Amino acid sequence: RLGTTSTATGRRTMRSWVLRPLSNAVCIGRRQACIKDDILGCQELQEVWVEAGGKPMGGLYSPASQRAKSTQDQLDDSPKSNGPGKKRGRVGARKCLFSLDMERQLSRLVQLKSENANINYADPLVLYRGNFTLLMDSLFAFDEMVELAVFGKVAIEKTHPLSPLMAELLEKLKAPASAIKAVKSQFNLQDAIEDEKIVPIRGMIPSYDAAMTRMEELSSKFFKLIKSTYAPMFGVEPKAISYTDIGKDIFLLEVPLAAYKKAEKHVTETGVFEERARTTKVVKLICCDLRDDIDEYKKCDVVKASGLKMALRHLAGVLCEQYVTLFEAVQAFSYLDCLFSLASLTTSVQGPYCFPSIVASESTTTAPPSFITATGLYHCMVPNVVSNDVSMDNSSGRIILLTGPNMAGKSTLMRTVALGFLLAQLGGPVCASSMTFYPVGRVFTRIGARDAQHRGHSTLYVELKETADICNASNQNSLCLVDELGRGTSTHDGHAVAHATLKYLSGRVGRDTTTSTTSPLVVFSTHYHTLASDIHAEREKAPQGTSNIQLAYMDFALTTTSTNSHIQRVSFLYKVVPGVCSRSYGVEVAASAGIPMHLLTIAQRMSKQLAHKSELHHVGNAIRVISAAVANNNSNDEGNGSIQ
DSSP states (O other), X not given: OTTOXXXXXXXXXXXXXXXXXXXXXXXXHHHHHXXXXXXXTOHHHHHHHHHHTOOOTTSSOOOTTTSOOOHHHHHHHSOOOOOTTOOOOOTTOSOOGGGSOXXXXXXXXXXXXXXXXXXXXXXXXXXXXXXXXXXXXXXXXXXXXXXXXXXXXXXXXTTSOOOHHHHHHHHHHHXXXXXXXXXXXXXXXXXXXXXXXXXXOTTTSHHHHHHHHHHHHHHHHHHHHIIIIIHHHHTSOGGGOEEEEETTEEEEEEXXXXXXXXXXXXHHHHTOEEEEEEOSSXXXXXXXXXXXXXXXXHHHHHHHHHHHHHHHHHHHHHHHTTHHHHHHHHHHHHHHHHHHHHHTHHHHOSSOOBOOEEOOOSOSSSOOOOEEEEEEEOOTTSTTOOOEEEEEBTTTBSEEEEEOOTTSXXXXXXXHHHHHHHHHHHTSOBSSSEEEEEOOSEEEEEOSOOOBGGGTBOHHHHHHHHHHHHHHHOOTTEEEEEESTTTTSOHHHHHHHHHHHHHHHTTSSSOOOSXXXXXXXXXXXOSOHHHHHHHHHHHHHXXXXXXXXXXXEEEEEEEEOOTTOOOEEEEEEEEEEEXXXXXXXXXXXXXXXXXXXXXXXXXXHHHHHHHHHHHHHHHHHHHHHHHHHHHHHHHHHHHHHHHO
């Protein structure tokens, strides 16, 4: 559910959170308080979020009926006094705050502010409409952002005081109000929505004001000529004559055909008009004595269009004067989006959840060793999951040596521990009944088997390279997940590498203890059962409480499938229990995979023979060691007797 953010900026912010979780206990606690008290503890705030366009707590998209209308939609719903022929504003053309990528919007506003008016790579009308939509959408989005902050604060304060983090976020969300007010004061918002253009107020663009004044003068002059000159010339009422346009030809005189025929001889002799077009009812004439004025009108119209584009750039500049404030508001909005996404985990997990307790550092200069103590910890993405208790600290042991059958859930347990740390350090709820921890600084993994053919690296080389990174860079505040190290080579070499690595991580062999005497947190799974047996023997000899390695395996049950079969069936219980598992039960797992029975019989017989040889080998080694010790003692006794 970490991907169920409501905005594009929220998705990018969540990705950065996952890649770089918090490691400061105070910051983690602030996020926890904000999610637990302000979001989950205030139902009305959740309703405000959904009504504004955010996703509900269940993680699904909010229904269209519940999505908030943008300012444009609200204005479009109101009655408009559109006169005949006046173009109506585009209904629903604006986007909701949650539909816009606000970071991209700010970048485009900065680009619009510095855009060169003399360079156009597309139709100027298309560019203007795009820039107009950009500016208006940004204004409406920031308006909704401010309203969200106001209503959200009121909703929370009805039940409890704001947490420090939520108060800081809401203040940043309200900060753009002054910038939006400054922009809106320079044009009429209602007229801009209806006409789909922003008409600058007088004084904003001097060239625009001068062009508009001159165009109004010329237009008034043209219409006065109809009443004083053209109507008497054709012998009709002034209202029977009007101006029309054909392409780039503007202010063509439109005269009724009957009136034109009566005065056609006089008009032709004087040369005042040139016929441009004719229909069955009217004749459209070019006024020759108005050519200069019409050319001037066209030039003013070009200046006017340039002024409209300059107005957009000017308003974008006014908005960008407070770019830092707007950018901080966008960041706060994406931060809030991520907090709601984390809160939605509580509605999607299968089992219980908790907000883990964080142990604060007593020192301001050095961080204490990381640890985790969790009860009922489970993986949130695994169906029918089984919870486990995990304790990795100085008293229980910072390293878990994990054995068990194939497919018993060893890798899943590793991922569960890592996911517990991740969710906890994001500040969100953890899939566990209870959890106490101190944050880790880095997570190292050696999981899975893959090669790097493009680099000429084999599977074993990749495994050992990852192991080298763990050994060289891990410290007491690291979490290391090592899964079946050494399986890409011979049994003896793989066992040796795994044994040496485990000893090194536990601090017993070769580890530099000048900087830290505490080993990292390690979950080390293996199928080298002799390795686990050796560690078990060392634990038995060592004083109680001095061993740093826990021994555990994934529990299972064996049942007989049929009376004629020697292959037992393995039932995985996915429960971590203390101890060592003596076998990996690969033949039994192969049976569940569908391997033919006659092959399984051969494999089982061979497995028993190899196990018997291994036992004889160990017994022979033990006899040789004992014989050598007895012989050494006898020689010492004889030497002592001769001296006496």
